[in-house]
Every structure is written in structure tokens, then in C-alpha cells.
Amino acid sequence: MVRIATWNVNSIRSRIDRVEAWLQRTDVDVLAMQETKCREDQFPFDRFEALGYEVAHHGLNQWNGVAIVSRVGLEDVSRGFPDLPHWGEPAVEEARAIGATCAGIRLWSLYVPNGRALDDPHMDYKLAWLDRLRVQTEAWAAEQVPFALMGDWNIAPQDEDVWSMEYYLDKSHVSPPERAAFQAVLDAGVTDVVRPHTSEPGTFTYWDYTRLAFQKRRGMRIDFILASDPLAKRVQGAAIDREERKGKGASDHAPVVIEVEA
């Protein structure tokens, strides 16, 4: 059994103690992280290597940043994928995607742009980014190598994935264009392998730091593991580690874990 997880850590430098403790506690073999928020030279490689993990990181500045750590092999690292849209002034490609092959599975750690607001240029960037991911997913699905798209999608695909549709109605993450973009990736050849094992109402992966959102159970399900059909058939179980959102120094996202038949 291989245990594979994804987690938006919201700064690896401020979270490293908790991430290290979590890995030791949960016996996870591969962890995809998002929002490492650091450059290559700032990443705490030694902390993971001391635990027996190989590390691949993609970080360009204090924003975004994605990584994969693995103790079951880590090969053929890709930073980004073709034709990703650019952002900023000057417009550049951001560190939002890294891929690696671990235990024969092609894994991607993805940090989909936030979108910010329905009328914000960042929303156009988000939708363009997701369309490129859709194109890539079609290509990967045709290759027959088992693969998974893991990360923070910044989309709540279904009404039950937010604590209140009324609250989010005029905000990003739930709009029809965003949901259509998410569905288009699914249609390209992957399925959500976590939801079938975590279908309880009120199951979320993210809770805002403000307004006592976690304590009031006001969250969103926006972190997903989407697997190709050959891999999906091997998924034996899945869980969202809500406990990790508790206490001082927690990320605002919870880790999401799947168990895969070796």
C-alpha cells in the first residue's frame, strides 16, 4: 500500500515543524505541497531528507511554490507544463505546477490561481490556467501511465462543498465558469477519488483563518486528488485530516490522503 497526500501548507518555512511531525505520525510515502512560499535556496530540503524523503521543489519568490517529497522514488521532475499563462508585471510564469514519477505513478502538485473576484483579471488568468491543464490532462490520459492531479484547486465544484451557498454566491470559487473549468478537467479523463470515501455533509478541506471559521465549521472543499482511471481503480481509501487544522500554527488547509494498492 502506498500512501499519497496533498496539502496546501501556506509557507513551508513557518510550517516545517508541523509538516515533519505530520509525516512521522501518518506514515505517508508521498506528499504534494502547495504554497511553499519560498525560493529554491530557502526550502528546508535537509529536514525532509533526514526523514528519508527525496524532494523536488519549484519556487521562484515568496508567492505560490509547489513541491513533491517521496520515499518511494522520485524521477523525471517537471516544473510547470507547456503553454501555462503568465501573470504579473512584467508577466511571468508562476510556480504553480510540479510533476514527478513516484512508485510508477505520475503525480502533479498543483496550485490553481485563486481568481480573487468574479470581475478580477485574476479570474481570467485562473480560467486560462485551468484550460491549459485540461489540454494537458487529455494528453496524459492518452499515455496510459497512471497519474493523479493533486492540489489546491480554489474551486468548490458542488453546492455542498461550501458551508453556505448564500455567502459565496457573488464570490469566486463557486461560479459557473469555474465549475465548468473543473468539470472540463474531469471530462478529460480523471475522477475525484477522495469524495467517495468522504461524502459526509460538511466535509471541507479549507477554513478561513478569520471569523472563527474553523470553530464554526464554515469551510470549503477545494483541495482534490483527481486520478486517471487505471489509478482510480487502485484507490482503497481516502481521508481528510481535519485534526491537522486544529491548534496553534496550523495551515488554513487540511491534508488529503489516499491509500493506493501497490
Added chain:
DNA sequence: ATGGTTGTCGAACAA
């Protein structure tokens, strides 16, 4: 109370 919190080579901005 147009509020709250966390992170970043901060002093605004992103989430």
C-alpha cells in the same frame, strides 16, 4: 464592529 487572521526580505498585498 463593513469587523476577523496568517504569511511574506512586510510598511501593502495575497489568501
